[in-house]
Amino acid sequence: MKSCLIVDDSKVVRMVARKILHELNFETLEAADGSAALDICKKQIPDAVLLDWNMPVMDGIEFLRALRKLPGGSASIVVFCTTENDIDHIQTAIEAGANEYIMKPFDSEIIQAKFQQVGLL
Amino acid sequence: MKPDDFDLVCRLVKDRSGLILTRDKAYLLESRLMPVARRRGMKGLDELVGAIRGKGDEALLREVTEAMTTNESFFFRDIKPFEVFRQTILPRLISAREGKRTFRIWCAACSSGQEPYSLAMILKEEAARLSGWRQEILGTDISTEILAKAKAGAYSQFEVQRGLPIQLLLKYFKKKDDVWQIDPALKSMVQYREFNLLHDLKALGQFEVVYCRNVLIYFDQPTKSRVLEQISRLLQPDGVLFLGGAETVLGISDKFKPVPTQRGVYCLAGATQSLAG
Structure with a gap:
């Protein structure tokens, strides 16, 4: 079973994402900000990260850059999942090492399609 | 009612x-x-x-x-039929048509255009190998309303997220307000035409590749059989037909045979070799 770390400061979004990912047969981990997510990754690099952009303490981009510097951190497939939906943000995320990008609102179909594209399914 | x-x-x-x-x-x-x-x-x-x-x-x-009519469509739907085209069909097509340097693709019942535009993106990504080639992608549908949407090439956030890899979104779309507008160069690669699959298809000409995915499921057996018969007549001898995952020719038409190991891909029954191998 593959693991996916859900990083989002919204409890509701984490719950929805968790439900969808369980249906897709993922084991899930959760963090409410980038810093907490980085602590998890230091112990275990997840197969995938579903990542929000705007969060307190450490935002998604900062987390992503830090993750990519961790030993084994480049192997994790990172899918941004954010309300930021302009080309500049998407470009910045890709340059920082994101593999895919979901613009909120999302549903199970979008998550499934995106995870399929990056070879997670 | x-x-x-x-x-x-x-x-x-x-x-x-x-x-x-x-x-x-x-x-x-x-x-x-x-x-x-x-x-x-x-x-x-x-x-x-x-x-x-x-x-x-x-x-x-x-x-x-x-x-x-059902107009369910998204970019790179089911992925596999597009990977097969990019990895297997296109290289063979380039080699088989080296002399003529021309080929035609038909998307039957193309709905709002995501399928032909997905193929146009694949061809654009391979532009270096196709320099000087005449490539034609034809999208047809029975609905004028949905064809107008296809021609406009404007999609919602929801639509561009269903199947379109983010790198291709960045490369081939521009965002204006809430609408993602397809690149004019890509748009010009696809011709659209209103066409009813029940009519005589001869006027469409010959094709190397036909995508007729998730269309036959809405027809009864005699109609499926008639449409497949017509498609077989406008496919080049080495051409290939893509059907949807839930569709088959078995028990419906003897004009096609499945391509081994390529699910949903068919070539003409009498073909000794096809673009799918």
Whole structure:
């Protein structure tokens, strides 16, 4: 079973994402900000990260850059999942090492399609 | 809707488009025809059915038929048929047509254009190998309304997220307000034409590749068989046909045979070699 770390400061979004990912047969981990997510990754690099952009303490981009510097951190497939939906943000995320990008609102179909594209399914 | 009225609409839609509507789809019929009635200032479905019965209003009959077509489509739908095209068909096509340097692809029932545009993106990504080639992608559909959307090449955030890799979104789309507009160069690679699959397909010419995915499922057996027969006549001898994952030619047509190891890909029954291997 593959693991996916859900990083989002919204409890509701984490719950929805968790439900969808369980249906897709993922084991899930959760963090409410980038810093907490980085602590998890230091112990275990997840197969995938579903990542929000705007969060307190450490935002998604900062987390992503830090993750990519961790030993084994480049192997994790990172899918941004954010309300930021302009080309500049998407470009910045890709340059920082994101593999895919979901613009909120999302549903199970979008998550499934995106995870399929990056070879997670 | 009364059983007689339901049967009347079913017959109309079947005669004009081949689509089969079963009784369990009565809710669909009502939900899709109510907007047609409203647009025409009618009080309800009874009045609409009355007008259909009158048979004089060709535009109305057409509108009703179009309203019943399913326009579910997304970019790189199911991924696999596009990977097969990129990895297997296209390299073989380039080698097999090296002399003529031309090929044609047909997306039958292309709906809002995501399928032909997905193929256009694949060809654009391979532009270096196709320099000087004449490539044609034709998208046809029975619905003028959905073809207008395809021609516009403008998609919502929801639509561009269904199957389109983010790198391709960045490369081939521009965002204007809430709409993602496809690149004009990509748009110009696809020609659209209104066409009914029940009509004589000869006028469309010959094709190397035909995508007719998730269309036959809406037809009855004789219609499926007739459409497949027609497609077989406009496919080049080494051409390939893509059907949807839930579709098959087995027991319906002896004009095609499945390509081993490539699910959903078919070549002509008599072909000794095809672009799919």
